Amino acid sequence: FLTPVWNELWWDSSVHQEEPLLLEFQKDEQSLGIAPLMRQGDTITLMGDPDLFDYQDFIILKEFEQECFDSLISYLDDQPWSQLTFPSLREDSQTLNFLPEIANRKGWHCVTEIHDVAPGVLLPNNWDSYLTNLHKKNRHELRRKFRRLTTVTSSTTICSKPDEIQTCIEDLFALMRKGREEKRRFLTEDHEAFFRAIASGLSEIGIVTLHFLELDKVRVASCLCFDYNGQRLLYNSGFNPEHSNLSVGLLLKASCLGDSISKGLEYFDFLKGDEQYKYHLGGIDRVVYKLSITR
Numbered sequence: 001f002l003t004p005v006w007n008e009l010w011w012d013s014s015v016h017q018e019e020p021l022l023l024e025f026q027k028d029e030q031s032l033g034i035a036p037l038m039r040q041g042d043t044i045t046l047m048g049d050p051d052l053f054d055y056q057d058f059i060i061l062k063e064f065e066q067e068c069f070d071s072l073i074s075y076l077d078d079q080p081w082s083q084l085t086f087p088s089l090r091e092d093s094q095t096l097n098f099l100p101e102i103a104n105r106k107g108w109h110c111v112t113e114i115h116d117v118a119p120g121v122l123l124p125n126n127w128d129s130y131l132t133n134l135h136k137k138n139r140h141e142l143r144r145k146f147r148r149l150t151t152v153t154s155s156t157t158i159c160s161k162p163d164e165i166q167t168c169i170e171d172l173f174a175l176m177r178k179g180r181e182e183k184r185r186f187l188t189e190d191h192e193a194f195f196r197a198i199a200s201g202l203s204e205i206g207i208v209t210l211h212f213l214e215l216d217k218v219r220v221a222s223c224l225c226f227d228y229n230g231q232r233l234l235y236n237s238g239f240n241p242e243h244s245n246l247s248v249g250l251l252l253k254a255s256c257l258g259d260s261i262s263k264g265l266e267y268f269d270f271l272k273g274d275e276q277y278k279y280h281l282g283g284i285d286r287v288v289y290k291l292s293i294t295r
Contacts, residue, residue, distance in 0.1 A: 001053045007036060009201045010048060013194040020047070023075065025060070025068040033060030033068040042082040051186075052194060054118065054233075054271040055288070056088040058095055069098045073106060084293040087115055088272070091287040099291065108295045115290035119283025120269040123261050130261060130282070138280045142254060145247045152215055152246065156255050159210040165203040168210040169196055172222045175238030183238060195224075195236075202226065211259070213239075213252040221248040223256050231267040232260040250277050257281060 011020070021044065023035040035058050036047035046056040060068045076084070089095055100110040124130050131139050159168035173192060176183045202208040207228055213221040221239035225232050234256065239249035257268050270278040272288060 001048065001055045002036070002057060002059055005201060005205070006053075006198070007047055009197045010052065010194060013197040014190040022047075023072070025064075025071050027064075027067070032064040033058060035068075035072055039081070042080065043085060044076070044079070044081045044083070045085040046087070050087045050115075052191070053088060054235075055090050056086065057090070057093050060094065065094045065098050069095075069102050072099075073102050077106065082294060084291075086291040086293075089115075089289045089291060090118070091289065093289070096289060096291065099293075103293050106295070108293050111292045113290050113292075114287055116272045116288045117274050117285040118269065118272050118288050119274070119278040119285050120267055121257065121282045121284070123257075123266055123268055125261070125264075127258050127261055130257070134282050138282070141280070145251055146254075149246055149248075149251055155214050155217075156252065157212045157214060158259075159212070160203060160206070160208065162200065162203045165199045165208065165210065166196065168212070168222075169199045169224075171212065171219050172210060172224055172236070172238055175219065175222045175240060176236070177238075178240050178242075179238050199224075211252060211256050213248050213255070215243060215246070215248070221252040223252055225256055227260070227263070227265065230265055231269055232256065232265050233269045233271055235271060250280070253277065254281055 016038075018038040018040045021035075021037040021039050023037065024031055025033040025035070037044055038047050046058075048056050050056070058068070058072075086095065086099075096112065100112060103110050121130075124133065131142070134142065159165055173187060173195075176187055199208055199210070207226050209225045209227060211223040211225060212219045220243045221237070223237045224235045226235055227233075234253065237249065237253065239252070260268050270281075270283050274285075
């Protein structure tokens with residue numbers, strides 16, 4: 001979510017009212033950090049839409065946080081604004097450690113609050129170890145549901161190549177529309193345009209995968225995932241509720257997790273939201289914070 005390609009694809013996918021405000025911190029011609037900001041009215045916030053960016057933050061080299069945040073505050077002190085809003089900061093973000101203290105010294109008012117949670121799983125090196133780590137009830141239920149799936153003709157497929165990803169993303173949309181009303185409301189014209197942009201753009205660099213569960217060669221569940229920096233991020237999903245009796249949505253997510261183990265990835269990130277299936281699959285919360293500063 002912090003990569004230049006992600007931010008560029010988001011910015012180019014729709015018309016924005018915000019003014020981009022991109023700052024680079026340098027020392028002796030070396031780049032120490034980037035502040036990907038944008039301004040709308042008297043509010044300055046991090047680049048991106050919190051509904052589409054599960055994490056947002058400043059990009060700063062380790063050991064240079066103090067210098068960069070001091071420079072940021074000095075810059076902002078001369079800018080016209082009344083509100084700084086930094087949502088979607090992970091609990092391990094150095095922004096939470098440095099920025100409030102510096103802002104408080106300026107006499108600005110800081111509020112740090114829980115914005116959401118992002119459950120995830122530290123991945124072992126094999127599927128059996130993963131199952132062993134689940135709570136007994138969840139392990140029993142997952143095995144039972146996989147056994148029930150064997151009573152029908154099922155298979156999983158993965159789309160990742162640029163020449164197939166655009167067709168696959170339309171199947172994801174169709175399955176999302178079949179689900180909860182919340183999913184249907186989420187699929188606005190702008191959001192669909194962004195999904196198409198990231199599916200196409202990230203497939204070119206081998207980051208995106210679209211997973212499908214098929215019954216009798218008909219796609220009934222889908223997961224959109226990103227593999228990056230040793231992690232798999234489950235970005236969105238959809239399934240046909242006509243097949244809820246077979247738990248097709250949950251089992252495809254479990255299959256995505258199993259596939260990430262087989263690929264040697266280290267962490268499976270369910271991203272923001274406290275849906276129960278994440279905990280049934282072993283998710284442990286990481287807190288996501290929102291930092292607000294006023295003057």
